[in-house]
Amino acid sequence: MATIKQVAQVAGVSFTTVSHVLNNTRPVSDEARAAVLAAVEQLHYVPSALARALKCRSTGTIGLIIPNNTNPYFSEVARGIEDSCYAAGYSVILCNSDDDPVKQREYLNVLLTKRCDGLILSALADRDGELLHKMKVPAVLLDRAPCDLSLDAVAVDNRAGGLLAARHLLGLGRRRIACIAGPQEVGISNERIDGVRGALHEAGVAFDADLCRHSDFSSAGGYAAALALLGLPAELRPDALFCCNDLMAFGALRAAAELSIAVPEQLAVVGFDDIDLASFVHPPLTSVAQNTRELGHITAACLLARIADPALPRQQRSVAPVLHVRGSSGHTLTSPFTELMGMTP
Numbered sequence: 001m002a003t004i005k006q007v008a009q010v011a012g013v014s015f016t017t018v019s020h021v022l023n024n025t026r027p028v029s030d031e032a033r034a035a036v037l038a039a040v041e042q043l044h045y046v047p048s049a050l051a052r053a054l055k056c057r058s059t060g061t062i063g064l065i066i067p068n069n070t071n072p073y074f075s076e077v078a079r080g081i082e083d084s085c086y087a088a089g090y091s092v093i094l095c096n097s098d099d100d101p102v103k104q105r106e107y108l109n110v111l112l113t114k115r116c117d118g119l120i121l122s123a124l125a126d127r128d129g130e131l132l133h134k135m136k137v138p139a140v141l142l143d144r145a146p147c148d149l150s151l152d153a154v155a156v157d158n159r160a161g162g163l164l165a166a167r168h169l170l171g172l173g174r175r176r177i178a179c180i181a182g183p184q185e186v187g188i189s190n191e192r193i194d195g196v197r198g199a200l201h202e203a204g205v206a207f208d209a210d211l212c213r214h215s216d217f218s219s220a221g222g223y224a225a226a227l228a229l230l231g232l233p234a235e236l237r238p239d240a241l242f243c244c245n246d247l248m249a250f251g252a253l254r255a256a257a258e259l260s261i262a263v264p265e266q267l268a269v270v271g272f273d274d275i276d277l278a279s280f281v282h283p284p285l286t287s288v289a290q291n292t293r294e295l296g297h298i299t300a301a302c303l304l305a306r307i308a309d310p311a312l313p314r315q316q317r318s319v320a321p322v323l324h325v326r327g328s329s330g331h332t333l334t335s336p337f338t339e340l341m342g343m344t345p
Contacts, residue, residue, distance in 0.1 A: 002043035011039035062303065063111035063119045065095045065104060071217065071247065072275040073292060074122070077142070080296020081120060088304050090117065097123060104128070112137065118303045138306040140315075142299050143188065152306055152315040154299045158188045161288040161321035162195020162242070165270045168286070168323055169240040170203050172330060174268055178211035178238035180225045180248050189214075189244045192272060196242055211238055215248055222248025226255035230267070239267060240329075246271035246278050249285055253328065264330040274324050283327030295319055 008015040013032050020026040021036040028036075039045070062085050066074045082092045093111065097104040108128055111119060118138040121128075132139050132151065141153040169177050179196055182189030197207045213229060215221035222243055229238055243249035249271030253263060261267050263283055271278060274289030302315050 002045040004045070007036065007039045007043055007045050010042060011035040058117055059115050060090055061114065061116045062090045062092050062300075063095070063107075063114070063116040064092050064121075065097055065107050065111070065119070066122045067097055067099045069094065069096055071245075072277060073245065073247075073273045073290075076275060076292035077296045077299070080293035081300045082296075083293075084297045084300035085304070088300075090304075099123070118307045120299055120303055136310075138303060138310060140299055140303045140306065142295075150314060152302050154295065154302055154315075154317045154319070155188075156290045156295065156319045156321055158191035158321075159195040159198070161272055161290075162192040162197075163199045164195075164321060164323040165192075165242045165272070165288055166196040166199030168325065168329065169242065169268055169270060170199060170205065172240070172268055174240035175205055176208070176211065176236075176238045177205075177240045177242060178208075178229045179213070180222055180229075180241060180243040180252060181212060181214050182217045182244050182248075184214050186217075192242075192244050210236075217245050217247060219247045219251040219254075222251030223255050224251070226252035227259075230255055230259050230261055241267060241269045243269070243271050246273045246275050246285060246287055249287070249328075250277075250281055253281060253283075253285070263328055268329040270323075270329055278324075279326065286326045286329040287324055289322045289324050290319065291322075 004015050004018050008018045011018065011032070012035060017028060017032055018036050018039075021028050021033050022040075062081075064078060064081060066078060069075045069078060078092075078094060082094075085092050093114070093116065095107040095111070097107060104123060105128060108119075108121075116137070118140075119132070120140050120142055122141075122143045139151050141151050143155060166177060177196065177200065179193050181193050184190075193212060200207045211229065213225040215225045225248070226241065229241070232238075241249070241252050243252055249269055252269055256263050256267050256269070263269055269285065271285050271287040272290075273292070274287040275292070278285040278287045298317055298319065302317060305315070306312060
């Protein structure tokens with residue numbers, strides 16, 4: 001790779017003249033400018049982004065760490081973030097942590113080394129939050145990240161989403177509502193289940209802990225959990241399933257089909273996230289929508305505001321979910337539960 005000194009040597013000028021031509025920092029004669037540009041083209045010279053960043057204190061990059069971009073939810077949110085950042089003149093560096101704290105920390109160190117202008121993180125340990133404060137890097141926590149680290153945060157109101165789902169199922173006359181949750185240590189999943197528990201309590205229906213299974217947010221995990229729940233004796237079998245993300249709901253639909261359990265006649269199924277695929281499975285999946293692209297736009301806007309003004313008060317944004325009713329649960333019956341919170345058919 002050519003250096004600026006090699007460009008200067010070929011052009012027959014000083015390397016400071018090359019710098020002035022490339023950065024437009026001082027008037028240069030037309031002859032010298034032409035010689036420099038010809039040398040740049042001949043040597044295929046690419047200016048050092050790091051050197052330029054050290055000089056102007058900006059790299060024009062945003063670091064984004066998510067658990068897994070093969071999950072459509074995260075890929076859709078990431079796209080919203082990228083669109084907003086690109087429109088503002090920033091490039092996004094995407095990293096997948098695979099829910100591995102060690103890998104997460106390694107990627108965080110890499111992004112800090114690359115001097116990213118800001119970071120968006122969907123998971124963060126306390127000591128990593130301390131590192132960000134020490135490095136004074138603008139950062140926004142998204143989705144699964146803890147909200148107690150004095151950093152900007154954007155999240156969906158997960159408990160409200162669980163309430164929406166359970167009230168809809170209760171409005172359909174379902175009473176044995178089972179839940180397929182994410183890993184026990186993931187807070188957002190617990191918040192969604194807490195919403196279900198709250199809706200059942202207000203309806204005078206007992207929450208059956210034996211009908212709540214933890215899985216891993218994958219379709220395979222949802223399939224295995226649903227097989228266990230739907231394999232219970234008839235008198236114990238659920239008549240509704242709330243899954244804490246759409247991928248697990250897809251697995252549940254597969255399990256029901258294999259067991260010849262009709263959806264929604266014998267079993268109503270509701271997911272969470274409302275990813276694009278939710279409308280195209282059979283039957284189409286009823287899901288609690290987060291509006292993933294908009295969530296990405298809001299998160300990017302928070303970070304860009306923090307970069308522009310580091311002295312801003314702490315930002316905490318909570319996005320309200322909406323229930324999209326489709327064929328996996330059937331039509332909502334008239335009941336007090338459907339009047340409590342807005343739902344779109």
